[in-house]
Amino acid sequence: MATLAETQAVLAVALRRSAPLAGDPELSAQAARIARGNERLSPVEQVDVYREQFWLRHVDVLRDDFASIRHALGDEAFERLARAYLEACPPASFSLRDLGEHMPRFLAERAPWSEDPFLAELAKVEWAFVDAFDGADAPPFDPASIAGRTEDEWPRARIVLHPALQRLSLAWPSHDYRVAARKGGEPERPERRACRVVVYRGPELLHYLEVEADAAAMLDELARGAPLGEACERVAREVGAANGDGASLEALEGKLAGWFADWTSLGWIRAVRFGEGGA
Amino acid sequence: MSFRDRHAIPDLGVGVGFRIPHYPRVLDSTERLMDWFEIISENFLVAGGRPLENLSRLADKYRVVPHGVSLAIGSVEPLDTSYLAKLRALVARLDPPWVSDHLCWARAPGVHIHDLLPLPYTREAVDHVVERVKRVQGSLERPFALENVSSYMTYRDSTMTEWDFLAEVAERADCGILLDCNNVYVSSRNHGFDPAAYVDAVPADRVVQMHLAGHTDKGTYVLDTHSDHVDDEVWDLYRRAVARCGAVSTLVEWDDDIPEWEVLAAEAAKARAARAEVLAAPRAAEVG
Numbered sequence: 001m002a003t004l005a006e007t008q009a010v011l012a013v014a015l016r017r018s019a020p021l022a023g024d025p026e027l028s029a030q031a032a033r034i035a036r037g038n039e040r041l042s043p044v045e046q047v048d049v050y051r052e053q054f055w056l057r058h059v060d061v062l063r064d065d066f067a068s069i070r071h072a073l074g075d076e077a078f079e080r081l082a083r084a085y086l087e088a089c090p091p092a093s094f095s096l097r098d099l100g101e102h103m104p105r106f107l108a109e110r111a112p113w114s115e116d117p118f119l120a121e122l123a124k125v126e127w128a129f130v131d132a133f134d135g136a137d138a139p140p141f142d143p144a145s146i147a148g149r150t151e152d153e154w155p156r157a158r159i160v161l162h163p164a165l166q167r168l169s170l171a172w173p174s175h176d177y178r179v180a181a182r183k184g185g186e187p188e189r190p191e192r193r194a195c196r197v198v199v200y201r202g203p204e205l206l207h208y209l210e211v212e213a214d215a216a217a218m219l220d221e222l223a224r225g226a227p228l229g230e231a232c233e234r235v236a237r238e239v240g241a242a243n244g245d246g247a248s249l250e251a252l253e254g255k256l257a258g259w260f261a262d263w264t265s266l267g268w269i270r271a272v273r274f275g276e277g278g279a
Numbered sequence: 280m281s282f283r284d285r286h287a288i289p290d291l292g293v294g295v296g297f298r299i300p301h302y303p304r305v306l307d308s309t310e311r312l313m314d315w316f317e318i319i320s321e322n323f324l325v326a327g328g329r330p331l332e333n334l335s336r337l338a339d340k341y342r343v344v345p346h347g348v349s350l351a352i353g354s355v356e357p358l359d360t361s362y363l364a365k366l367r368a369l370v371a372r373l374d375p376p377w378v379s380d381h382l383c384w385a386r387a388p389g390v391h392i393h394d395l396l397p398l399p400y401t402r403e404a405v406d407h408v409v410e411r412v413k414r415v416q417g418s419l420e421r422p423f424a425l426e427n428v429s430s431y432m433t434y435r436d437s438t439m440t441e442w443d444f445l446a447e448v449a450e451r452a453d454c455g456i457l458l459d460c461n462n463v464y465v466s467s468r469n470h471g472f473d474p475a476a477y478v479d480a481v482p483a484d485r486v487v488q489m490h491l492a493g494h495t496d497k498g499t500y501v502l503d504t505h506s507d508h509v510d511d512e513v514w515d516l517y518r519r520a521v522a523r524c525g526a527v528s529t530l531v532e533w534d535d536d537i538p539e540w541e542v543l544a545a546e547a548a549k550a551r552a553a554r555a556e557v558l559a560a561p562r563a564a565e566v567g
Binding site (some may be wrong): 001002003004007008009011012015018033034035036037038040043045046047049050053054057067087090091092093094095096097130133134135136137162164201202 | 349392399432437490499
């Protein structure tokens with residue numbers, strides 16, 4: 001009699017085999033020593049019922065989570081990708097929600113898909129939407145929390161962004177492609193164009209917004225918990241260097257009030273902390 | 280005193296699963312559309328966002344019971360403490376009268392199979408599951424119920440029937456049972472046993488909930504698909520189970536090819552009527 005551990009170990013291998021068990025004589029023999037079978041299904045066929053379900057279930061989840069990649073590749077090629085992914089990154093979390101978390105890295109590293117970096121970028125965008133959907137909440141911004149603060153307090157203030165906010169740095173407008181593909185359209189693969197995109201939760205739906213480079217850099221600084229004054233200096237330096245025009249700190253500070261108003265109304269900013277304790 | 284009495288397990292009536300296509304209807308209606316709702320626990324073990332907002336809105340109006348699919352109580356892998364911590368938080372949020380999952384295994388080293396795999400019905404498996412149920416029940420501080428699964432394979436090593444296995448685990452672990460009448464029927468078709476014998480052998484006082492669902496005949500086996508109306512033979516089993524167990528909370532599952540709300544509500548109404556009819560009959564318990 002096999003122990004429970006031995007039984008589960010054999011079945012776990014058998015269920016992960018992508019083709020029918022009959023094609024693997026050794027595994028079939030092991031499965032046949034475990035399953036009893038009946039007059040309609042042999043022991044191996046009984047195990048195959050579960051094996052088929054393993055692949056159907058997990059490929060279906062990936063098909064839903066990465067619909068734009070399925071559009072880009074077509075159904076058959078996507079199925080090959082999904083199966084290769086599941087073999088390399090078997091489901092490990094209790095939740096199917098996490099199944100595709102390694103897809104961006106897998107596509108970036110594994111040939112032949114790594115030869116087309118647009119695919120890894122699409123996966124990154126798709127996964128940003130997953131994370132934005134059910135990421136942590138934070139209380140809404142309270143305007144009273146900044147009432148009465150003096151001008152010299154703001155450089156040390158740390159602005160807290162919504163924890164589910166996703167900031168993407170893209171080489172293509174992949175977010176537009178994703179939306180068009182998911183709406184059932186036939187979008188063409190876009191021309192390469194660097195862009196920065198924020199994915200965020202609205203009151204009802206997920207939204208995305210393309211932002212300018214300086215705004216994106218500022219959001220990056222705020223997300224890492226930099227005090228506002230330090231964030232402004234660094235962004236001015238970086239953006240100025242990137243543009244070759246030495247954008248001034250003054251010009252950047254001129255945009256701050258507008259950004260602050262926009263980002264609080266969009267729900268991106270959830271709090272402002274004036275203490276030294278950090279975000 | 281029975282398990283149900285000791286834990287003051289209420290009869291919630293007849294409910295349905297809380298599924299996405301019905302969210303607007305259920306959450307926006309000012310009417311009370313159902314006695315209670317069951318949720319798939321894992322769908323709400325998330326950090327935040329719409330899932331939890333929807334759950335809060337549902338729980339404001341209805342009694343909600345979490346039903347898990349990923350605990351893997353029969354796996355030899357250690358219990359997933361991170362999962363249990365999240366489930367405990369969900370239980371604290373909902374304050375349900377019980378929590379349920381399946382009598383199955385699903386995890387192995389390095390992989391979560393996300394299926395409800397049957398266990399071999401052996402002494403070793405009984406001992407293993409009993410210890411883990413005790414730990415789960417203690418951790419959740421809530422009555423815990425095990426559901427019998429539909430199965431498509433049997434083990435050469437099994438030394439007892441499924442119903443004896445379920446009964447012994449429940450008795451020794453001192454837990455509840457979620458009796459899925461469709462699963463009993465599906466497994467009886469797949470393995471050639473008498474489903475009535477199964478229902479008659481279940482410790483009636485431990486049954487805290489029943490499930491009803493549809494299935495699909497695949498020719499060489501019957502698959503538990505939750506994609507159709509409850510089959511007539513499952514209704515018969517349900518009546519038998521109600522006669523034996525009494526007024527037990529009942530849940531209609533419909534998870535694939537999900538119909539309009541009215542169709543699902545009609546199926547729940549059918550369960551309500553069947554239940555009422557059996558409970559009104561004199562000496563209903565004689566059936567069992």
